[in-house]
Amino acid sequence: MTDVVFNRTDERLGRFAVRPVDPATDTELLHRWVTHPKSVFWMMQDAQPADVRREFEAIDADPHHDALLGLYEDRPAFLVERYDPTHSELAGRYAVRPGDVGMHFLVAPTDTPIPGFTRAVLTTVMELLFSDPANQRVVVEPDIRNHAVHALNAAVGFRVVRTIALPDKHAHLSTCTRQQYLAAREGAATVAAEATQ
Structure with missing residues (x-):
């Protein structure tokens, strides 16, 4: 696929890749994902396809x-947004450093979850972001009620800085x-190696 901008092979789960969203062709798929009950923290539950297309066109x-x-094994499986915090709703809410990059991710809702898949997606996202040498710190602002993502974030090295009020949520600003x-990746690899001995 020529528009792929990043590839990663997970030792256990296989091939992951990332390509730019095309609002003209991806809207139907993304609408299904962001309006699914499991995607409640994306706050687009009532969005129509036209709303989703406008959002991604913007x-x-x-x-x-x-x-x-x-993509997972060439099939759409997750969504990533990356942004410059100085040009986002985080501007003025924390001390932005050179090399900061903001991120959101969403794993496609499924009735047949694969154990460890969401962690593998987040690892892929982090590898993507840190593949750019200019990026030195990832910044996220998940809803304080999103306990599952807080645990995942901690597993890959995020630390909560503080709770902040954003226009549509209270969030754990984490970096x-x-x-x-x-260090988190190395620790996970050590644990995995010990488990196989």
């Missing part, structure tokens, strides 16, 4: 924000430096 036109469709991520 992201596509924004030089400080982009949306990427994640993960390149060093924190690498």
Whole structure:
């Protein structure tokens, strides 16, 4: 696939890849994902397809924000947004550092979950972000009620800085430096190796 911008092979689960979202062709798929009950923290439960298309067209036109469709074994499986925090709703709410990059991710809802899949998606997202040497710290702002994502974030090295009020939620502002991520990845690899001995 020529528009793929990043590839990663997970030792246990296989091939992941990322390509830019195309609002013209991806809207139907993304509408199904973001309006699913399991995607409640994306706050688009009542969105119509036209709303979703407008949202992703706006992201596509924004030089400080982009949306990427994640593939698993060549099939759409997750969504990633990356953004410049200085040009987002986080501006003025924390001390932005050079090398900060903001991120959101969504795993496609499924009735047949694969154990460890969401962690593998988040690892792919982190590898994507840190593949750019300019990115030194990832910043996220998940809803304080999203306990599952807080646990996942902690597993890859994120630390909660503080709780902040955003226009549509109260969020745990959390950050993960390149060093924190690498330490978490190394720790996970050690645990996995010990488990197989």
